Amino acid sequence: MKYLVDEQMSGVVSQGMRAVGARYEEEWLHIRDDLNRGGAQDPEIPPICRDQSIDVLITMNVRDFGARKHYYASLIEHGVHVVVVRPSKLQPDAGQQLSLVAGAHSGIRKLLSVATEPSLVRVTHSGATMTSLQELLDEIDGGRMLP
Amino acid sequence: MPERALISLGEGAYTIREACRILQPTMTRAKVHYWLNTGLLSEPPVAHRGKGVPTLLSFRQLLELRTVQYMRDELHISLPRVRQAFEWVLGSVFVDSPSDVSFERGQGGTVIARHGDQAIEIPTGQGALIVDVVALTRVAGTVRAAWLRHSYDIPRWTHLVANARVLAGTPTIRGTRIDTGVVAAMVDGEGWDDEDVADIVRSYPQLSAEAVRDALEFEGRPRRAA
Numbered sequence: 001m002k003y004l005v006d007e008q009m010s011g012v013v014s015q016g017m018r019a020v021g022a023r024y025e026e027e028w029l030h031i032r033d034d035l036n037r038g039g040a041q042d043p044e045i046p047p048i049c050r051d052q053s054i055d056v057l058i059t060m061n062v063r064d065f066g067a068r069k070h071y072y073a074s075l076i077e078h079g080v081h082v083v084v085v086r087p088s089k090l091q092p093d094a095g096q097q098l099s100l101v102a103g104a105h106s107g108i109r110k111l112l113s114v115a116t117e118p119s120l121v122r123v124t125h126s127g128a129t130m131t132s133l134q135e136l137l138d139e140i141d142g143g144r145m146l147p
Numbered sequence: 148m149p150e151r152a153l154i155s156l157g158e159g160a161y162t163i164r165e166a167c168r169i170l171q172p173t174m175t176r177a178k179v180h181y182w183l184n185t186g187l188l189s190e191p192p193v194a195h196r197g198k199g200v201p202t203l204l205s206f207r208q209l210l211e212l213r214t215v216q217y218m219r220d221e222l223h224i225s226l227p228r229v230r231q232a233f234e235w236v237l238g239s240v241f242v243d244s245p246s247d248v249s250f251e252r253g254q255g256g257t258v259i260a261r262h263g264d265q266a267i268e269i270p271t272g273q274g275a276l277i278v279d280v281v282a283l284t285r286v287a288g289t290v291r292a293a294w295l296r297h298s299y300d301i302p303r304w305t306h307l308v309a310n311a312r313v314l315a316g317t318p319t320i321r322g323t324r325i326d327t328g329v330v331a332a333m334v335d336g337e338g339w340d341d342e343d344v345a346d347i348v349r350s351y352p353q354l355s356a357e358a359v360r361d362a363l364e365f366e367g368r369p370r371r372a373a
Contacts, residue, residue: 006324007324007325008324008329010351031324038322039324041310042157042313064317066200067201067203067315068315070160071154074154077153087332092329092332094350
């Protein structure tokens, strides 16, 4: 599995996760530090992922998650798993970001291993949960709220 | 997959709260709701559908809000009296034609708005203050420029933008995909100081200390007294 860490997250995350993911033959890249695509616009993300054979985009969200669902759904529609790290009330400095991702890593791997299509994975301090695109679209439409 | 009306990548989507944050300090939710409900703004891509489904505004509506805000707060133009004319103005600012919108003084205290070969006379209302047509032309030009580049420069904070094509338009530090919310989350509620700024820059070396300070001030994080 190949992961792309978005720019809201520190390069420390991709550096640290290379060590964690090495045993699983994972590749971890940072959009700025490794691909020199800091400031890339949203429509560029899918072709970046395609060109680099990225399976998973890791991004961070601290508020207005409801407004971002359309954005995440659009990314998923383009064929990329999206992992959203939601640090809640803790100060998500670089160390905390890495700790969150590393702590949820096995859960993320497990969820993505059974995903039959690109999906959204939400990571909080409680762990990781997965939402399919269809479920996410239902949420956007005001349907059942998923954990 | 059933047909869905998703907001596409690059379109921008704003909660009302976020729009007010971008247009601080004078924009309020009450104003936005009033202008939406009375049809002054164009239709939102997502209208309120109940609990858990926020109204989402488009990038265009963010700029419409900015235009109306400027006219009301700085030019003191009475919108109820000139509503129809300003709907035309707003519509002209957002077309993709090369012509700019300009304003000039007409006879009898009216204002003439021109767009390409079209013109409309705007009554300024009884007893209304004199409209600064130069200022009006300038703000229309600024809003059009933002519309055409899909990015709004947030006033007072030179390092911050709301770019519809970056993180769906949430305020970010110019040239990056780092949103101001993330920067603000790095400091605790007690406030920040230069050491906190330095810590953030160490985690994000692409950021300048000035950009970090802009983000923290924009987000309303208090500066810790020395």
